[in-house]
Structure formats: structure tokens, C-alpha cells
Amino acid sequence: MHFIDIFNGDADGLIARHQYRLANPVPAAQLQLISGTKRDIALVSRALPMMLTQESGEAEVTIFDVSYDRNEAAVDQLLSQGVQVRYFDHHRASLLKPHPALDANIDTAPTVCTSLLVDRHHSVNGRYRRWTIVAAFGDNLIEVATKLGHAASIAPTEIAQLHAFGEALNYNAYGDAETDLVFRPVDLAKRLEPYADPLEFMRAETVFATLKQSMASDLHHAAVVVPYRTNPAYAIYRFPDAPWARRVSGVFANRIAESNPTRAHALLTPNAGGNFTVSIRAPIIATQSHHRADYVAIAFAGGGGRVGAAGINALPEPEIEQFIRKMEAVFSQS
Ligand SMILES: [Mn+2]
Missing domain, CATH: 3.10.310.30 (Diaminopimelate Epimerase; Chain A, domain 1)
Incomplete structure (x- = not known):
């Protein structure tokens, strides 16, 4: 079996995938990642050449936080090749139609982000709520994220840390090309992998400090x-x-x-x-x-x-x- 994870390079896309794989791990040798900058959303077609080397019906593609409408043709092609497709997203999906091999978890309500949809998935069931909160802050759902934090009895100082981290991860996705970014999203995805708790990630890794420094420098330019x-x-x-x-x-x-x-x-x-x-x-x-x-x-x-x-x-x-x-x-x- 071969797996491909396709995700938006922003905080929500990264974290949606991260939570899903924490709950549904697969061997690294069988998994490929596809991502890009925040606006690089026509990502699913990049999986098509990878499929040519696979036995048909032996692949599963999971897609996070990129518009179904923008990827419909590529998804159709995957489905016609016998690929299992699981889709999590909160952007417009007016072209969505049912298919036995398509598991669509799509909700366009303004109070959800893709990580919240993954959080609700039966395989995850709220287990990585702190990551969900980071993602919701990253998608600027400040009220939703804060309420989730209070409901989970997370201390206000820790909620503030999750907020700052969500903003920093989201910041990392903005650019014309991956060369503008501080971290390539697929590299960042791999660095998140060992951590079930974002606060632990923030303590153990230098990613947050690096992003914060870069963001402060960029905001300094913007202020004038x-x-x-x-x-x-x-x-x-x-x-x-x-x-x-x-x-x-x-x-x-x-x-x-x-x-x-x-x-x-x-x-x-x-x-x-x-x-x-x-x-x-x-x-x-x-x-x-x-x-x-x-x-x-x-x-x-x-x-x-x-x-x-x-x-x-x-x-x-x-x-x-x-x-x-x-x-x-x-x-x-x-
Ligand atoms: Mn999102």
C-alpha cells in the first residue's frame, strides 16, 4: 500500500495532516508528502505522475485544506485509477459529487477550519486538541480557538503561546514560491511528526523562535x-x-x-x-x-x-x- 498526503502549507493544512497521521500512522517508506505555499492550492495533480509507478487500487491519497473545486479534475482522475481518496476541507466544494472511493469531510461553515474537521473525525476524536487550537488561531478563528482552549482547561498563558505559534506557522506559508519561505512546508511537516503536544514541540525545537524572529523583522519593514x-x-x-x-x-x-x-x-x-x-x-x-x-x-x-x-x-x-x-x-x- 502506498500513501500520499497532500496539504496546504499553512498552519491549518500542516496541522490537519499532522493530527490525522498521529492517529493513523503509516510507515515512512510508504508515505509521500505534497505541499507548497499557502496560495499553491492546485496540489492534487502533482500526485498523478506518482501514481504511474504504483499498482492500481494500491494507493490512498489524503487531502487537507485545499479547495475541492480547484482540484476536482485531478481527484476524478485518481478515483478513476482506483485510488482511495479521503478529503478534509472547509473551502467551497460546489463540484463535489459522491463516489464510493471518496470519503469527503467537507464543511464550509465560517466557524470551522480543516484541523477542526480532522479533530472531529472518528479516528482522532479530539485527542490532539492543542494542535487543533494552534490551527484555529493560525486560520484567524480567534474566538473559536480561545473557547476551545477554555473548554479544555488550558491556562491563559498557554493559550497565548498556542496563539503565537499558530500565527507563526501561518506566517511561514506566505510567499510567491517556497524559496520565499523560512521553512519548506514538507520539511516542517516532518519536524512536527514526533510531537503529540504543540507546547512540547515549542520547547524542544527551534522552529518557533526562528519564525518569530523572521516575522518581527518583516513586520518592522511593514510598519513604515x-x-x-x-x-x-x-x-x-x-x-x-x-x-x-x-x-x-x-x-x-x-x-x-x-x-x-x-x-x-x-x-x-x-x-x-x-x-x-x-x-x-x-x-x-x-x-x-x-x-x-x-x-x-x-x-x-x-x-x-x-x-x-x-x-x-x-x-x-x-x-x-x-x-x-x-x-x-x-x-x-x-
Ligand atoms: Mn484552512
Whole structure:
């Protein structure tokens, strides 16, 4: 039997896979990992060439935290080759259809992340709750994560540590390519493997300290950037073309959203293709139900996301003014 784990390189993807494999271990020699940067989500097709060397019906592919819709064709191909596919995700899956060899654990509620879905899976059943909390913080589900921490009687100082670790792991996934990242997600996944408790990982490994240092340095660069457009309804930032800008964009977007909870935010970061990667955050305290980050994102090619947080993969410079008008249309007060 051969196993392939495919996971988003962010905190939620890494931890979803980590928990699943803690509960369902397989020999390392039979397991391959596929991951990438946070926005590198068309990952499932990378498993197809690996299958050519396998006997059909002898493989199991488990997928975490990447949109089913973006991977549907590759999943279909795996299924048609007799591969068992298990899917855990919380992004849009409008193309999902049942198949006897597909075990889909998909829930798009805004209060879940993929690690929570794995936490609920019968094989895991909440056993690695502290990791779930790290992942929920990483996906910026602050209230959900904090409540889980209190319910598990975790001390407030430890909840704060899990929060900082989730943010740091999430920070590591942002970049144009894996060369922008401090750690390659597949390497990080292997370093997590021995640890059933994230606090133990934080004590024993240098990963957290390294990420924290890098994040502080990147945030220092970001602190001097003045908003490109700002008014009471929304603020738009435009970063320069630099690796620090690509790495820190997610953390920075969350920080500015938290410091101005009634305002929407967007961050434009130049990418290697000559376009802009755009992060959009709805106001944390939304006063109108149509104040949704995904409403802005889906108006542009390559845009998508969720109610609170969404993005556009490659916004051409000439469309920036159109983007600002869309921010205005969605988030202006009325
Ligand atoms: Mn996620």
C-alpha cells in the first residue's frame, strides 16, 4: 500500500495532516508528502505522475485544506485509477459529487477550519486538541480557538503561546514560491511528526523562535508603509516588491484588521508574474451582512475565499482602480 498526503502549507493544512497521521500512522517508506505555499492550492495533480509507478487500487491519497473545486479534475482522475481518496476541507466544494472511493469531510461553515474537521473525525476524536487550537488561531478563528482552549482547561498563558505559534506557522506559508519561505512546508511537516503536544514541540525545537524572529523583522519593514487609500470604511495598503513583503502579507493583513475592527482592509503585494497578490479582510465587527471579503475577490479573475478573508492571486496593475471601486461598493457604510 502506498500513501500520499497532500496539504496546504499553512498552519491549518500542516496541522490537519499532522493530527490525522498521529492517529493513523503509516510507515515512512510508504508515505509521500505534497505541499507548497499557502496560495499553491492546485496540489492534487502533482500526485498523478506518482501514481504511474504504483499498482492500481494500491494507493490512498489524503487531502487537507485545499479547495475541492480547484482540484476536482485531478481527484476524478485518481478515483478513476482506483485510488482511495479521503478529503478534509472547509473551502467551497460546489463540484463535489459522491463516489464510493471518496470519503469527503467537507464543511464550509465560517466557524470551522480543516484541523477542526480532522479533530472531529472518528479516528482522532479530539485527542490532539492543542494542535487543533494552534490551527484555529493560525486560520484567524480567534474566538473559536480561545473557547476551545477554555473548554479544555488550558491556562491563559498557554493559550497565548498556542496563539503565537499558530500565527507563526501561518506566517511561514506566505510567499510567491517556497524559496520565499523560512521553512519548506514538507520539511516542517516532518519536524512536527514526533510531537503529540504543540507546547512540547515549542520547547524542544527551534522552529518557533526562528519564525518569530523572521516575522518581527518583516513586520518592522511593514510598519513604515503608509496606506495607499484610507477612509472610515476601508484601508488599502500596497507593499513593495520584496520577499519580506510576500512573507508578512498575511500576518500584516490580520494585524491591521484587528487594530481597526470596524474597517475593511486590503493588501496588495507584487508577485513574480508582475501582478499583485491581494489579501482582503472584511471588518471583524461587520455591521452589514453584505460586508464580505469574498464578494470583492470573486469580482476578479483568480479571486476567491471566505466571508471574513479572501484573496486574488494575480491582480494586474491596470485593475487596481477597479479593485478600489469594488472595495468601495462592498464596504461603504450603507
Ligand atoms: Mn484552512
